[in-house]
Amino acid sequence: MDDLSEGAHTMWVYVVSSTGVADPTPATHTWVIDLSAPETEITGGPSAITSSPSAAFSYRSPGEPSITTYRCRFEGGEWTPCDGGEATFEGLTDGEYTFEVIAVDSTGIADPTPATWSWEVDTTPPDTFITIRPDNPSQTPAASFAFASDERDVTYRCVFDVEEAP
Numbered sequence: 001m002d003d004l005s006e007g008a009h010t011m012w013v014y015v016v017s018s019t020g021v022a023d024p025t026p027a028t029h030t031w032v033i034d035l036s037a038p039e040t041e042i043t044g045g046p047s048a049i050t051s052s053p054s055a056a057f058s059y060r061s062p063g064e065p066s067i068t069t070y071r072c073r074f075e076g077g078e079w080t081p082c083d084g085g086e087a088t089f090e091g092l093t094d095g096e097y098t099f100e101v102i103a104v105d106s107t108g109i110a111d112p113t114p115a116t117w118s119w120e121v122d123t124t125p126p127d128t129f130i131t132i133r134p135d136n137p138s139q140t141p142a143a144s145f146a147f148a149s150d151e152r153d154v155t156y157r158c159v160f161d162v163e164e165a166p
Contacts, residue, residue: 006035040115045099049120049153056088059115061103071110073100092121094139119121126151 003048014026044058061067072082074089082101089099100114132146147156159166 004033006033008032034109035109037109038071038105038111039063040101040103040111040113042099042101042115042117045117046119048118049122051121051123053092053121053123054088054090055092055097055099055119055121056086057099057101057117058086059101060085061105061111067103068106069104071102071104072100073114078121094121096120107116122151126154128156 008030010028010030012026012028014023014024016022016081029119038061040059040061042057042059046052046055059070061070070082070085071079072087073079079102087099087101089097096118097120098116098118102111102114104110126149129148129150130145131148132144134140134143134145145158149156157166
């Protein structure tokens with residue numbers, strides 16, 4: 001039997017005696033040919049930029065009831081078993097990170113394209129600079145300001161005429 005198709009197959013074997021009497025309970029064996037690789041997806045993880053030194057992930061293989069294991073890799077390291085659909089990393093320092101996971105089905109076929117999640121840990125407070133300001137002393141009742149930060153994707157908050165910084 002060569003070139004069997006993917007899917008379930010059953011082999012029935014029975015014996016017939018020399019007098020023509022057939023075995024009433026044939027021996028059977030059923031098996032599944034699985035040639036397709038599973039897919040893997042990461043369903044949860046940290047924001048693209050976070051100040052948290054820990055990262056928790058959830059992952060799964062959609063539509064694959066026969067997944068037996070997962071393998072995970074952190075920062076391009078070795079692939080290691082990571083069953084359970086969750087992975088957590090603690091004690092991360094400032095920097096960029098990548099987490100990858102692949103599903104492996106019950107026949108040993110692994111997803112050839114890992115699910116990947118990249119993020120950045122940034123715990124360093126930003127610094128603010130006033131780049132345009134009125135002269136001091138000034139001879140005009142109008143004031144214009146411009147400011148900048150040493151980080152990207154920041155939100156500026158301004159407070160006017162208070163004694164101390166908020």
